[in-house]
Amino acid sequence: MKNVTENKETPNESRCFALASNDLLCRPSVIEPFYKDESVTLYYGDSKDVLPHIQTPIDLTVTSPPYDNIRTYDGFDFDFEAIARSLYAVTPQGGVVVWNVADQHQNGSETGTSFKQALYFKEIGFNLHDTMIYSKPCFAFPESTRYHQTFEYMFVFSKGKPKTINLLKDRKNIHSGAIVHGALRQTDGTLKHSNGAKNKKQYQEYGHRFNVWTLAHNNNKERGFHPATMPLALARDHILSWSSKGDTILDPFAGSGTTLLAAKNLGCKAIGIEISKDYCQITVERLKQMTLGF
Ligand SMILES: C[S@@+](CC[C@H](N)C(=O)[O-])C[C@H]1O[C@@H](n2cnc3c(N)ncnc32)[C@H](O)[C@@H]1O
Numbered sequence: 001m002k003n004v005t006e007n008k009e010t011p012n013e014s015r016c017f018a019l020a021s022n023d024l025l026c027r028p029s030v031i032e033p034f035y036k037d038e039s040v041t042l043y044y045g046d047s048k049d050v051l052p053h054i055q056t057p058i059d060l061t062v063t064s065p066p067y068d069n070i071r072t073y074d075g076f077d078f079d080f081e082a083i084a085r086s087l088y089a090v091t092p093q094g095g096v097v098v099w100n101v102a103d104q105h106q107n108g109s110e111t112g113t114s115f116k117q118a119l120y121f122k123e124i125g126f127n128l129h130d131t132m133i134y135s136k137p138c139f140a141f142p143e144s145t146r147y148h149q150t151f152e153y154m155f156v157f158s159k160g161k162p163k164t165i166n167l168l169k170d171r172k173n174i175h176s177g178a179i180v181h182g183a184l185r186q187t188d189g190t191l192k193h194s195n196g197a198k199n200k201k202q203y204q205e206y207g208h209r210f211n212v213w214t215l216a217h218n219n220n221k222e223r224g225f226h227p228a229t230m231p232l233a234l235a236r237d238h239i240l241s242w243s244s245k246g247d248t249i250l251d252p253f254a255g256s257g258t259t260l261l262a263a264k265n266l267g268c269k270a271i272g273i274e275i276s277k278d279y280c281q282i283t284v285e286r287l288k289q290m291t292l293g294f
Contacts, residue, residue: 034277035284039264042272044280047252048079050273051086058090058271059164059247061097062238062259064230068104068111078275080117083252088124090250094163096242097126100134100230102152118155126157133212134234154213154234156242164244167208168237175203213237218258226256226282235262236294243268257283261290 031053034044043050065078087097101117103110122128132154139148180201183191215231235258239249245267251259254272256279263270264287274280 034280035287037287039268040260040270040272040287042254042257042260042274042280042283044274044277046078046275047273048082048086051083051090051252054090054250054271056090056248056269056271057092057095058087058250059092059095060239060243061087061091061095061250061252062100062235062262063098063251063253064100064228064255065253067102067228068106068113078253081120084117084120085124087250087252088126088159091126091159093160095159096129096162096164097121097157098238098242099155099157100152100234101155102149114153114155118153118157121155121157126159127161128155129158129162130156130211132156134230135212135214137214137216151212154238156238162242164242164247166241166244168241169206169208171207171209173203173205173207176205178203226279229256230258232258232262232294235259236266239263239266239268254283255279257286261286264290265294 031043031045031050033041035042065080065083091097099117099121101114103112103114105111118128118131134152134154136150136152139150141149143149180194180203183193186192213234215233218229218231239259239262243249246269248269248271249259249263250271250273251257252273254260254274257272257274260270260272260283272283274283
């Protein structure tokens with residue numbers, strides 16, 4: 001990891017941690033937020049340094065870390081393993097972490113960083129509850145030797161079984177109203193016929209969503225000119241799926257504050273950490289301009 005304190009302005013606390021990361025006495029027990037309102041607390045600093053000071057149990061983390069070297073973010077870097085371990089520490093039993101990532105192509109190959117990170121999360125104790133896909137309606141860079149890249153991963157990790165599961169049920173069922181029939185293939189290869197026809201069970205109008213979500217990009221106005229924001233709907237729909245009103249939601253790579261805005265909108269508490277002061281400022285502006293409701 002690059003020592004970001006060498007040539008970047010970082011908060012005093014971070015400088016203190018970076019110089020004496022093994023010296024617990026150097027860590028103030030309370031760190032000063034960059035911004036705070038009745039539901040959102042935003043820290044300006046390196047998540048590796050700030051996360052060990054978070055005392056609040058985090059019900060849900062929804063975050064999108066830097067993807068390889070696709071964006072430089074002003075030269076800032078992150079210590080993946082330290083941050084993953086801190087996320088495990090702040091997540092109580094039943095808590096969930098949504099990790100939205102993609103891989104870069106380097107020297108003709110995908111890096112596979114997303115997979116390595118997912119396996120590391122498993123290694124330190126998280127369950128890989130689901131590997132979901134964020135599908136984009138169009139591509140950012142045209143490809144000529146492979147198909148255009150239009151998706152990212154949304155790994156859903158949980159500490160034990162997720163304590164809150166509210167699967168979104170907004171997928172229009174093409175068989176809506178029809179009688180349920182058919183058969184399920186068993187592990188031994190035989191077919192077990194459903195009782196649906198006998199019981200006259202009908203398909204409902206809406207079914208649970210699939211785990212591939214197609215979401216439109218934010219426009220410049222929505223993202224406050226941050227170079228790589230996640231769609232507001234991505235944060236909103238994960239918060240709706242894996243948390244309840246009043247829960248605490250974290251984004252350790254807060255960027256322009258998308259997760260924080262979505263959490264506040266849904267009546268949750270939110271904690272953000274962002275290493276760039278400019279992006280912290282964008283978040284504050286977005287929060288000030290925000291009107292409740294999606
Ligand atoms: C993909 S962007 C997140 C965008 C965010 N989801 C949004 O919608 O605006 C990743 C962010 O992580 C920040 N970052 C990079 N290293 C960091 C670190 N060590 N600690 C905290 N933030 C970091 C970058 O400055 C960047 O804003």
